Amino acid sequence: MCSSLELAQKLLGTYLVKSDSNFVIAGEIIETEAYDQFGDEASHSFRGKTKRNDVMFRSGGYLYVYFTYGVHYCCNVSADKEGRGAAVLIRGLKPLTGIDEMIKRRYSTNKVTEKQKANLVNGPAKICQAFNINMSNNGLDLLTENIYIARGNLDSIYSIKASQRIGISKSKDLLWRFTADV
DNA sequence: ATCAAGATTACCT
């Protein structure tokens, strides 16, 4: 598996999919951030392996879920090789399938304003809420389980824009946030 | 044992 920097860009345009018993929900990944063990003080893995960040140190393709601010879950895809603490935070999606289900989970109603619709999955914790991803999914193998990444329509190639990562205080200068521009 | 900070969000002015 490639580095987190590389993976963060490769994931743009792919689909994050979760199949539950009665439905499938999916969104196209349009915003990501790379985190790495070395040279990146903002990374959970910067000070080495712990119980919490263990999944970051696995080889690429595992789901790393963490709980933060006492409220929110965020999900990442582990990157790089075994022993290297690297991952990509999924920050933004374009809703594709199972939108009603996402709305229900986010707003516990099926009637929403345009504004709410626009804010459905445009943040890492919002995605976890809409997909019902939590610590029980931490360490899940994205190759064999009910949450996975699907290759999208290759026609939809965006220009990739790099920028500063959101919500961090250290290593702010790194341009490791990637967005898909139409 | 204690404590500060946190890869966020929603709601307020």
Added chain:
DNA sequence: GGTAATCTTGATA
């Protein structure tokens, strides 16, 4: 633009 909500982790003693 500011802030409360809310709790776990990791660092320090």
